Amino acid sequence: MAEQTRQHVRVAVIGSGFGGLGAAIRLRREGITDFVVLERAGSVGGTWRDNTYPGCACDVPSHLYSFSFAPNPAWPRSFSGQPHIRAYLEHVTDTFGLRPHLRLDSEVRHLRWDEERLHWEVGTASGDYTADVVVSAAGPLADPRIPQIPGLDSFPGKVFHSSRWDHDFELRGKRVAVIGTGASAIQIVPGIQPEAGRVTLFQRTPPWVLPRFDRPVSAAERWLHTRLPVTAALRRGVLWGIRELQVSNFTKHPERMRVVEKLALSHMRKAIADPALRARLTPDYRIGCKRILLSSDYYPALARPNVDLVASELAEVRGSTLVAADGTEAEADAIVFGTGFRVTDMPIAERVTGAGGVTLAEAWKGGMAALRGTSAAGFPNFLTVIGPNTALGNSSMILIIESQLNYLADFMRQLDTLGGRAALDARPSAVNAWNRHIQHRMERTVWSTGCQSWYLDANGRNTTVWPGTTAEFRKVTRHVNLSEYQVLRPPRTPRTAAPVAAGAAGTEAAR
Numbered sequence: 304m305a306e307q308t309r310q311h312v313r314v315a316v317i318g319s320g321f322g323g324l325g326a327a328i329r330l331r332r333e334g335i336t337d338f339v340v341l342e343r344a345g346s347v348g349g350t351w352r353d354n355t356y357p358g359c360a361c362d363v364p365s366h367l368y369s370f371s372f373a374p375n376p377a378w379p380r381s382f383s384g385q386p387h388i389r390a391y392l393e394h395v396t397d398t399f400g401l402r403p404h405l406r407l408d409s410e411v412r413h414l415r416w417d418e419e420r421l422h423w424e425v426g427t428a429s430g431d432y433t434a435d436v437v438v439s440a441a442g443p444l445a446d447p448r449i450p451q452i453p454g455l456d457s458f459p460g461k462v463f464h465s466s467r468w469d470h471d472f473e474l475r476g477k478r479v480a481v482i483g484t485g486a487s488a489i490q491i492v493p494g495i496q497p498e499a500g501r502v503t504l505f506q507r508t509p510p511w512v513l514p515r516f517d518r519p520v521s522a523a524e525r526w527l528h529t530r531l532p533v534t535a536a537l538r539r540g541v542l543w544g545i546r547e548l549q550v551s552n553f554t555k556h557p558e559r560m561r562v563v564e565k566l567a568l569s570h571m572r573k574a575i576a577d578p579a580l581r582a583r584l585t586p587d588y589r590i591g592c593k594r595i596l597l598s599s600d601y602y603p604a605l606a607r608p609n610v611d612l613v614a615s616e617l618a619e620v621r622g623s624t625l626v627a628a629d630g631t632e633a634e635a636d637a638i639v640f641g642t643g644f645r646v647t648d649m650p651i652a653e654r655v656t657g658a659g660g661v662t663l664a665e666a667w668k669g670g671m672a673a674l675r676g677t678s679a680a681g682f683p684n685f686l687t688v689i690g691p692n693t694a695l696g697n698s699s700m701i702l703i704i705e706s707q708l709n710y711l712a713d714f715m716r717q718l719d720t721l722g723g724r725a726a727l728d729a730r731p732s733a734v735n736a737w738n739r740h741i742q743h744r745m746e747r748t749v750w751s752t753g754c755q756s757w758y759l760d761a762n763g764r765n766t767t768v769w770p771g772t773t774a775e776f777r778k779v780t781r782h783v784n785l786s787e788y789q790v791l792r793p794p795r796t797p798r799t800a801a802p803v804a805a806g807a808a809g810t811e812a813a814r
Contacts, residue, residue: 308431314338314715315425315434317411317651320349322440322688322704324392325370328399329708333715340401341427343410347396350444351388354487356468356639358494359385362486362515362597366535367542367699373398376528376535382517382597406430411441414655416683421726421793423684435726436718438711439655440688443646443767450482450642454620461637465491466644472637476500480625480635482617484510485757488641489596493604501609503625503633507616508755509583511567511590515597543773546698550772553591553696557749564590574602583614592754594696646767647671647760657682658728667691671766672738674787675780676703677710678729683791684718686711692741693776694758694767696750702773710780717783726791733787744770 313335316326319342327340346352361368365378368388373395379387396402409427414437417424425432447464455462463469465487474495480503481488481495488504489512496502528535552559567590575581584605586593605612615629625633647670652663658681666681671691673679678686688707695703718725745751745765750758758767769776 309424309433310339310430311422311433312337312339313434314436314438315423315432316340316438316440318342318349318440318442318445319344319347319392319396319405320351320440320442321370321392321701322442322707323347323349323438324395324399324401325701325704325708326438326440326688326711327401327404328370328372328395329712330715331399331401333712335715336404338404339406339432340404341409341411341425342405342407343428345407346393347405348389348392349442350466351385351392353445353466354385354468355470356465356487356491356494358490359487360490360517361385361388363699364542365520366539367546368701370395370701371539371705374528374532374535374539376532377525378520380517380519382515411651411654414685416657416685418658419794421683421724421791436684436686436715438686438688439651441649441651442689443649443694444644446645446650447640448643448645449640450617452617452620454622455638457622458620458635458638459623460635463637463639465639465641474498474637477636478503478634479637479639480505480617480633481639481641483641483643484508485641485643486594486596487643489598489601491639491641492610493598493600496604496607496610499609501611502604503611503613503635504605505613505615505617505625505627506583508588508593509586509614510593510596511564511586512570512596512598512601513563513567514570514599517599543698543702547772547774549697552749554744554748554770557589557591557747557752560590560749563595567595571602575606577606580605580612583612588754589749589752591696591749592752593756593758643757646757655682655685657685670760670762670764672734674729674734674737675710676769676776677707677780678727678734678788680729680731680734683726683728686714691766692738693769695773696768698773703769703776706773706777706780709777710783713781713783717785721790724793727783727785727788728791730787730789741770 316323319340323340330338361383364381365383369375375391409429411427413426415424423434423437425434447466449464461472475498477499478501479499481491482505484506492504613627613631615627617625618628619626623634625635652667655663661681673687673690676690676693693703748770750765750768758765760766
């Protein structure tokens with residue numbers, strides 16, 4: 304598409320989940336209004352728009368799983384369900400006037416860095432842009448991961464991923480196979496068990512499960528939080544503080560987690576009377592190595608007569624017969640994959656081409672790495688929200704997102720201070736030093752005690768989780784350290800170049 308037909312913006316934000324909407328709000332608060340939010344779907348919400356499976360809910364308390372600058376005193380439950388979280392994001396979009404900036408049905412097809420003009424070329428399904436800065440908030444829980452199962456293509460029934468739930472499929476009386484035992488699967492099984500004829504759960508690895516102390520938030524509590532906002536802030540603060548105190552058990556003293564294991568085993572025994580079933584449900588790794596799951600109805604659902612547990616992964620599909628790795632067979636009318644997402648190989652990385660024509664996927668072939676979880680070397684003026692080593696094992700990702708928004712705000716201020724056309728590119732030495740520091744700290748954590756998890760990449764390195772407190776992350780992302788960046792300026796115009804018309808020069812300078 305010709306250059307003059309592209310709309311130029313100061314900032315292009317990719318995604319409209321918590322990260323993308325948060326970035327848009329922060330830009331407006333910084334006085335930056337020349338930006339667009341590019342969303343591939345037809346509405347905002349990110350993972351809370353995509354995941355609509357039965358029982359979908361958050362495993363972080365509601366008052367901690369919301370923006371600090373946009374508290375919701377009216378959360379109906381202590382752990383909110385998907386409809387309430389999505390409604391909250393729609394409300395935030397309206398409250399902060401983000402609708403004019405939204406470009407829905409605008410999936411980003413490519414991003415290319417222009418080294419001459421120091422801007423990004425952004426190609427989308429609805430049109431092309433150029434942008435001085437790109438903020439990628441596509442999120443790691445956006446693109447489903449479905450394993451390659453021999454014979455799956457010949458399965459005569461329904462097949463779908465938990466994040467692409469087929470609501471037209473009639474569950475009643477059907478034989479449903481659920482593949483996986485992650486955070487989605489343990490909500491799906493009790494969600495569909497009362498209606499389905501039979502549920503067969505294929506379990507590669509049993510998860511550690513603790514009770515989820517969910518309850519309705521009383522009208523009196525909601526009234527108090529509305530009339531006295533300080534009470535809601537106090538509630539949030541207590542929830543945050545408890546989780547901060549738990550971090551050292553994950554990052555420095557994994558042996559202390561044995562106490563938590565006893566609580567999880569007690570939780571299982573209360574619901575599962577069959578010792579053989581308990582044995583198959585008991586993990587053989589340290590609790591916390593994989594994400595700890597919260598549910599008070601998962602074990603009771605597994606004890607129901609119409610639920611079968613296959614303690615082996617799905618290995619093959621033969622018509623409507625599902626065959627596990629241990630040879631167990633089960634008949635099914637539908638297969639639901641609760642097998643997670645492309646976290647360590649996010650598809651957006653394949654579409655981002657930085658300096659020298661290198662894609663982000665190529666740069667991250669040996670493992671994801673970004674300075675302070677935000678800036679990758681060779682990708683100037685490109686910031687990732689929820690980037691490498693920013694995920695949490697026990698607290699709210701909103702806390703990490705808000706810290707990265709602080710970093711974004713200071714990044715924009717630094718560009719303004721530099722003046723003229725400028726770009727900041729993370730120095731490879733700074734990225735490498737940061738990554739070495741992270742990986743060194745990772746050696747002592749519970750996530751490195753020997754289990755297989757979605758935190759690990761193909762090389763076995765944990766490029767996903769932040770090995771510290773959220774307070775520490777906020778501290779290290781408070782300001783941009785210019786010594787960690789190369790300042791790029793447009794190349795000098797060759798003396799032999801033809802003169803540029805004043806109008807054209809003025810147009811380019813305005814960009």
